[in-house]
Amino acid sequence: GHDPSHLAGVERVVITPALRANPDLPELVAARAAGLPIATWQAMLGELMEAEGHIGLAVTGTHGKSTTTALLGHLLEVAGMDPTVEVGAFIPSWGASVRRGAGAPFLVEADEFGDNFLHYHPAGAIVTNVEMDHPDYFADREAVLASLERFVRGMGEDPRLGGRLLLTTAADSGSQALLERLGGWQGRIVPYGPGGNIEARDVAYVGGGATFSLFEHPFVSPLAGEHNVLNATAALAMGRELGAPLAALAEGLRTFGGAGRRMELIADTAGVIVYDDYGHHPTEVRATLAAMRQKVGDRRLWAVFEPHMYSRTALFLDEFAHAFTDADEVVIVDIFASRDTDASLRATSAEALADAIERTSAVSTMAGGDVVATTAYVAEHLSPGDAVLVMGAGKSYQIAQGLKAALERGVLSQSRSLSDP
The missing domain is CATH 3.90.190.20 (Mur ligase, C-terminal domain)
Structure with missing residues (x-):
């Protein structure tokens, strides 16, 4: 149970944002009384992302965040880049929702609810799509777009990605509305999917998965559905930007075991x-x-x-x-x-x-x-x-x-x- 003794030897307290609704929790009361710094786990993760040597990466959007983040993390793992990854879902192959790595890539699933993702300042980001959601926090679609604009404008830079890199879904109306708000933003914007600069070709849905060609290379995906071809395209594109070989990306996609509670x-x-x-x-x-x-x-x-x-x-x-x-x-x-x-x-x-x-x-x-x-x-x-x-x-x-x-x-x-x- 909850007990102030849990704070013995602690120098900093990290909480989930939900605990703000329960300020009388014994550990929180004791932490405030002791003058211990208290931060959300998202704030802590943002600090770790900015540590020396890391390339900050994030996947955000209304749908597809967990699958795309987990897939990108797996691709980088197979490519030998030893990424650190945080996903909002259990990943069976990792036995957890996080993977601790020693390589440069530091990848997070960036959740827009409560503006939690504003703690992150990645150099590379994927916006899967933009729709109205979380009506208990966002008043309307414009509020969602305003939050995402703040996130993108707050992105960091890394010369290994040529500064800032933003991948967005070309055919998504919400993503297009976001781009219209980004006048003067300094960074590369790469639309992907149908109508974009990077698009899967010769797509065929077979055996509960899909096959397609991307970057003039064949890929086999175990993931069903048109939306997962888009998710895979985004992850593969970011992996290629980070220097992963196409053969390793193909092997990574073929062997991806999925994320918990995602089909x-x-x-x-x-x-x-x-x-x-x-x-x-x-x-x-x-x-x-x-x-x-x-x-x-x-x-x-x-x-x-x-x-x-x-x-x-x-x-x-x-x-x-x-x-x-x-x-x-x-x-x-x-x-x-x-x-x-x-x-x-x-x-x-x-x-x-x-x-x-x-x-x-x-x-x-x-x-x-x-x-x-x-x-x-x-x-x-x-x-x-x-x-x-x-x-x-x-x-x-x-x-x-x-x-x-x-x-x-x-x-x-x-x-x-x-x-x-």
């Missing part, structure tokens, strides 16, 4: 596959379901979605209503409340979202109740050959794990059809 395979039992994903924005839901449909083909595809925050669900209700068209069965879990006000708690419901999806997209949709009830319902109605994609940023991972346990217990022998009462 992560949880179970492949009794003819049913279960995947878990962190997606909780309508753009993420739509892209991940499209990638999953590519991966599973004609299997019956269940989308089990736990909305994250009432305010986000209400704001994006129409977008969510159109995001599930690649699914055959949709189950909406009770909304996970986080940082919601009393007013936002009354703004919408899981039932309202389920109704909107079914009316708009003509996809069979129901509100499944809480995590336990949803797990039980889906488990009871699974059939051999089904594929399940569980999505959400709250407790939804428990559903994926619960379905795995149910399948291992032989639940299919007791399953009921969807027409059963």
Whole structure:
């Protein structure tokens, strides 16, 4: 438990920003009384990035940060550059969300929420895309753009990257709006993806992944979906800018094991596959379901979605209503409340979202109740050959794990059809 004795021998206290909401935590009270400096972990990471010899690198944007950061880190690792990497997801091959290296690259996933990324001053940055999100912090899209502009204008310099380097998605309207705000910014801007200076060619989606050509070199990606070709393009482009050989980049992409809760395979039992994903924005839901449909083909595809925050669900209700068209069965879990006000708690419901999806997209949709009830319902109605994609940023991972346990217990022998009462 919490105890001031934990501070024995400590010279500095590093906290998560969430602890600002709990100033009476015993360790914090004791730290303030002792005059110990207190900083967020993002501030500490920013200081480490600027240490002598490091090349500061960051991946930011509304979607795709974790996958792109983890992939770039893996590419640099395979290329022998021994990077230090921080990702907002567990990386199975590292056994952690961080990798401590002795090489020059110092790479972070730069989260825009709360302007946390303003602690970072990288010389090289990737902006994957820009959309409205985090309505509890940003008033609108313009506020998101203003925050990203501050981040880009605060970038550092490094002669090994020719000063400052910014990679942005060419076809993303939000990224284009960001570039329009950067008049007078001193640095190289390299658009990537369709319509950009760097674009994957001869893209083919095969075997649950993709093949393509980039820099006149063939690449094989284990990642499904059009959005992951973009993520890979960005990571490969930055790796090449850092001097990684194309052969090493190709080997790195081919052997990338993915990031935790990013289309992560949880179970492949009794003819049913279960995947878990962190997606909780309508753009993420739509892209991940499209990638999953590519991966599973004609299997019956269940989308089990736990909305994250009432305010986000209400704001994006129409977008969510159109995001599930690649699914055959949709189950909406009770909304996970986080940082919601009393007013936002009354703004919408899981039932309202389920109704909107079914009316708009003509996809069979129901509100499944809480995590336990949803797990039980889906488990009871699974059939051999089904594929399940569980999505959400709250407790939804428990559903994926619960379905795995149910399948291992032989639940299919007791399953009921969807027409059963």
